[in-house]
Amino acid sequence: RTFMATYVMADNISRSDSALVADRLLPCNTFSVEGKTTRPVWFEIKIPADTKAGRYNGQVTITCDGKKTVLPYTVSVSEQLLPEPKDWKFHLDLWQNPYAVARYFNVPLWSKEHFDRMRPVMKTLADAGQKVITCSIIERPWNGQTQDPFESMIGKMKTIGGEWKYNYDVFDRWVEFMMSLGIDKQIDCYTLVPWHYRFDYYDMASNSVKYVACQPGQKEYEDFILPFLRDFAAHLKQKGWFSRTCIAMDERPTDQLRAAYDIVKRADPGYRLEGAFNYFPEVIDEIHDISVGIAYQQIDNGIVSRRHAEGKPVTFYTCCSPERPNTFTFSPPAESAYIGWHAAAIDYDGYLRWAYNSWVENPCTDSRFRTWASGDCFLVYPDATSIRMQRLVEGIQAYEKVRILRQQGINVDEILKPFLPWDPGKDTDTGALIRNAAQQLQR
Helix, strand or coil, X not given: CEEEEEEEEEECCCCCCEEXXXXXXXXXXXXXXXXXXXXXXXXXXXXXXXXXXXXXXXXEEEEECCEEEEEEEEEEECCCCCCCHHHCCCEEEECCCHHHHHHHHCCCXXXXXXXXXXXXXXXXXXXXXXXXXXXXXXXXXXXXXXXXCCCCCCEEEECCCCCEEEECHHHHHHHHHHHHCCCCCEEEEECCCCCCCEEEEEECCCCEEEEEEXXXXXXXXXXXXXXXXXXXXXXXXXXXXXXXXXXECCCCCHHHXXXXXXXXXXXXXXXXXXXXXXXXXXXXXXXCEEEEEHHHCCCCHHHHHHHHHCCCCEEEEECCCCCCCCCCCCCCCHHHHHHHHHHHHHCCCEEEECCCECCCCXXXXXXXXXXXXXXXXXXXXXXXXXXXXXXXXXXXXXXXXHHHHHHCCCCCHHXXXXXCCCCCCCCCCHHHHHHHHHHHHHC
16 A cells, blocks of 8 residues: 655654654555655555565566656565454553544534544544544643643433432443454543542533532542442443453552542442553552553563463553654654664563543644643544554564564564663664564564
8 A cells, every 4th residue: 555645743852842743644556746856755665465475576567757667676575474453462452532533523522423534533443453442531631731621421410319320321432332343352431530620420410511629538529539430330231341441540649549449449349440650569459451651661570571471451651742753743653663663672561651632733733732742632634544553563563573573482682672661861873773673573
């Protein structure tokens, strides 16, 4: 398949300037190029699973003004078979934003048109081996850090008699939609410890939306959260989703996290917890799925091995920092591929990123957003994938190849040494590291 690259604005995180970079990849059969100019082309070859091992020769024919130019290429096919993306073990957790899709395409939220627009966007994610469905169970869990704030997928209502009622229609439709695409391993529900400490509900007595301002550890918090979590657990069990659901909380003060954990376990001891933290020792035992910042990787190898044996994922994340390595639009594309290699080298289960498609106002022309670095809010575009996303998948595939070779008793430690934690200020040719390692894996 051939793609045409277009350009987006990029804001350099360290120099605060802007530049045009090639990132957006549009499917295209023909296009026009002005004289004495160039235009990049992204060319992919996808090998069918039943292809026999060997070397295959092909050619690309370029026709311009009736003249043909032939470019030969050779593909080496290994006897090793990469599983389908749904069977990859890499724990990919890129947070989805369905609200951005509705706004960008100007379609009613949760309408058929909305789901139709989301399908190709989320199919690209499924094809990358995504494992987690992102669900917002309260209003604006992260306040307004994106162009399109997250709304609550679960309605909460207090009756005239003072009883709580909950509406799970949107939550169910969203989860079922994502599962239909093959993303069905884990459901992460954000969050019981929001940035704003304010929870909304519809009050039938006053026919209005009201808010409860409270924090974990306060009686008002318990009175609001505990009945909801109990009802939510019963609903999840009825749907058969309870064992794959995590109550997710990220980067909040430790004392508030512990108070929230206590409420969760009181509601149902079977609840699982997920969290992204820069401080793991205080909460490591309570968390089923834990992610630490790439700059804060301090988890002991023994703890990682124990969690592997218990089936508890350990991942790392990047976000607005560090500058390197990362997946900004101005990042060298090889850094996206580095993610998978790095996970294999440190023996983590995968990678988390806070925004897969939290598009800015005009994502196809300008990837900047407030104080975030360019591209921090999204890895794909409304109408296309990106070089960053394709290279991220490349790194995930490398992770899977390493995993398979290890299962076969092949030692790949020497190949992975360059991908152990490194000094971001060091002038490292990431692309050369990846090319050399890939060649060694091939051999």
